[in-house]
Amino acid sequence: xxxxxxxxxxxxxxxxxxxxxxxxxxxxxxxxxxxxxxxxxxxxxxxxxxxxxxxxxxxxxxxxxxxxxxxxxxxxxxxxxxxxxxxxxxxxxxxxxxxxxxxxxxxxxxxxxxxxxxxxxxxxxxxxxxxxxxxxxxxxxxxxxxxxxxxxxxxxxxxxxxxxxxxxxxxxxxxxxxxxxxxxxxxxxxxxxxxxxxxxxxxxxxxxxxxxxxxxxxxxxxxxxxxxxxxxxxxxxxxxxxxxxxxxxxxxxxxxxxxxxxxxxxxxxxxxxxxxxxxxxxxxxxxxxxxxxxxxxxxxxxxxxxxxxxxxxxxxxxxxxxxxxxxxxxxxxxxxxxxxxxxxxxxxxxxxxxxxxxxxxxxxxxxxxxxxxxxxxxxxxxxxxxxxxxxxxxxxxxxxxxxxxxxxxxxxxxxxxxxxxxxxxxxxxxxxxxxxxxxxxxxxxxxxxxxxxxxxxxxxxxxxxxxxxxxx
Numbered sequence: 403x404x405x406x407x408x409x410x411x412x413x414x415x416x417x418x419x420x421x422x423x424x425x426x427x428x429x430x431x432x433x434x435x436x437x438x439x440x441x442x443x444x445x446x447x448x449x450x451x452x453x454x455x456x457x458x459x460x461x462x463x464x465x466x467x468x469x470x471x472x473x474x475x476x477x478x479x480x481x482x483x484x485x486x487x488x489x490x491x492x493x494x495x496x497x498x499x500x501x502x503x504x505x506x507x508x509x510x511x512x513x514x515x516x517x518x519x520x521x522x523x524x525x526x527x528x529x530x531x532x533x534x535x536x537x538x539x540x541x542x543x544x545x546x547x548x549x550x551x552x553x554x555x556x557x558x559x560x561x562x563x564x565x566x567x568x569x570x571x572x573x574x575x576x577x578x579x580x581x582x583x584x585x586x587x588x589x590x591x592x593x594x595x596x597x598x599x600x601x602x603x604x605x606x607x608x609x610x611x612x613x614x615x616x617x618x619x620x621x622x623x624x625x626x627x628x629x630x631x632x633x634x635x636x637x638x639x640x641x642x643x644x645x646x647x648x649x650x651x652x653x654x655x656x657x658x659x660x661x662x663x664x665x666x667x668x669x670x671x672x673x674x675x676x677x678x679x680x681x682x683x684x685x686x687x688x689x690x691x692x693x694x695x696x697x698x699x700x701x702x703x704x705x706x707x708x709x710x711x712x713x714x715x716x717x718x719x720x721x722x723x724x725x726x727x728x729x730x731x732x733x734x735x736x737x738x739x740x741x742x743x744x745x746x747x748x749x750x751x752x753x754x755x756x757x758x759x760x761x762x763x764x765x766x767x768x769x770x771x772x773x774x775x776x777x778x779x780x781x782x783x784x785x786x787x788x789x790x791x792x793x794x795x796x797x798x799x800x801x802x803x804x805x806x807x808x809x810x811x812x813x814x815x816x817x818x819x820x821x822x823x824x825x826x827x828x829x830x831x832x833x834x835x836x837x838x839x840x841x842x843x844x845x846x847x848x849x850x851x852x853x854x855x856x857x858x859x860x861x862x863x864x865x866x867x868x869x870x871x872x873x874x
Contacts, residue, residue: 478508483517494524503549534579536594536609543588543603550631551579564618566600580634584620586787604788611683621765649859666776670859691852693831693860700805707798707866711828715857716775721745731855737842741850744837745857751833755826756781759819775859778814778823782863785820793820795867800824824863831858 459687481489483499491497491507499505503517510529516557523529525542532734533549583592584606592614593608599607600865607624608615608630617623676858693712695703703710715721721742725735733741760770762776770777785793796818802808803825811817811825838847850856 429749455520480504480506491521492529494526495521495523495529514547514549516549516655520544520550533581533609535581536592536614538583538593539593540588541588543668544586545588545590546582546584546586548582548627549579550581550627551634578629579610582624583607584624585611619765621762623766634678655769656772659776662773673860674854691854691873694852695804697806699806700801701740701807703868704798704801704805704807705869706864707801707868708864709797709801709824709828709866710862710863711824711860712831713752713775713827713850713859713861714830714834715859716749716753717857718749720857727855731850732851740838740841746832747837748830748834752826752830756823759823762819778827781823782820782865785818791867792818792867794867796820797824797863798869800828801866804828827861 409503450496450755477492479489480501481487481504482499483503484528485501487499487503489497489499489505491505491512492509495510495512497505497512498520498726500518503519505519506513506515506517510527512529512531514531521531521540523540523542527541529540529542531538531547531549533574534551535549538545540545544601583590583601585601585603587603589603590601592601592609594609596615597613599616601607604620606617606620608617608623608627610630613799617626621787675714693710698712723731723733723738723741728735728738755775756775757767757770759781761767763777763781764770764773773780782793782797797817797820799808800821801824803810803821811821817825835847835851838850
């Protein structure tokens with residue numbers, strides 16, 4: 403089994419899930435979005451501020467995995483984004499500007515006057531982002547900054563940034579701005595006037611006239627920020643503009659989700675073809691499905707840091723079988739209802755357990771509903787961004803539990819989200835089989851649950867912590 407998580411999708415193998423799934427999602431979005439000019443030298447005007455939807459956390463994680471600093475760009479410059487725009491800042495930073503964002507820079511000093519910007523900064527000397535609400539200082543990390551409110555005019559001289567304005571706090575401590583800082587890798591120091599707060603990966607803070615306020619989680623922090631921005635915007639008569647912005651963003655997010663769903667289908671098709679080739683080369687020697695796993699199979703997967711499962715499909719349009727398909731499966735027409743009912747119960751059972759983990763990862767129940775069963779990729783990526791070592795260990799522990807090498811967690815036990823997710827998914831097909839057995843009998847139910855002619859999704863994830871020997 404090839405366990406290299408950097409495998410190219412063109413060389414897809416059935417045993418390798420895409421741990422860089424989020425990166426490929428962002429690449430697809432970039433390919434479908436028109437490119438904006440690399441820079442715009444026109445002077446920015448003060449803008450009235452709107453409310454951004456609080457459903458962008460998981461996309462920022464995807465962007466964190468996607469950015470790489472390349473080339474030797476100019477040490478100073480300016481960019482105003484009409485559409486999403488990616489720019490190099492100095493010699494070691496890269497930024498993704500959302501529409502309406504504005505940045506100016508001179509070396510490792512950046513002024514962000516408007517909008518939402520994601521930064522990736524390679525390790526090195528101090529790097530600062532000055533906002534209308536406060537300053538952000540890093541040495542190497544991935545973080546996002548969202549600005550709301552009236553920004554003061556920012557002066558940049560022909561030879562570079564007006565250092566006197568920066569040092570005196572005209573830019574870094576303006577009272578009319580509100581900023582949100584989310585950290586995905588490394589550490590960030592957020593300051594306002596004489597107050598300074600250090601943030602680590604997975605933490606966020608809100609900066610405004612009342613100082614720096616740390617948030618417990620990224621999702622909670624972003625929701626609180628959006629609520630405060632919405633309240634202030636309505637007080638200034640900007641509610642109509644905010645609603646327009648929300649409508650546009652919902653449309654954009656819907657397009658992105660459709661792209662994710664399309665990629666999911668494409669990957670599943672590649673996986674199925676690869677499995678068919680493997681089965682053909684095997685000559686059917688195994689005599690049982692690759693997903694009919696014994697505890698010995700799980701023990702071998704645990705050694706390799708892998709998890710494997712089959713989940714009955716969640717698409718409702720695929721729960722109804724034609725008379726021809728039922729006949730091919732060796733079933734009578736009246737058995738169609740039995741299959742449909744079992745699929746529906748399976749979906750409700752699995753989604754009721756995955757949805758809370760999805761909301762925990764991205765901070766939005768509405769977005770979780772839109773993403774649906776694509777969310778396991780995001781749950782794994784978010785947890786890896788917070789603590790890669792813990793996520794890798796949790797990955798392997800799920801396989802060890804299925805192998806009988808660890809006890810099943812109790813209802814009140816604290817379980818890592820990655821372990822919980824894989825336990826839910828790896829149990830889905832067995833529960834589906836038990837539903838069928840109540841009507842069709844255990845042998846027939848097992849045959850159908852393991853049949854490739856049924857509607858199901860097969861997945862194999864590498865990337866867990868490998869064991870020299872499975873836990874005894």
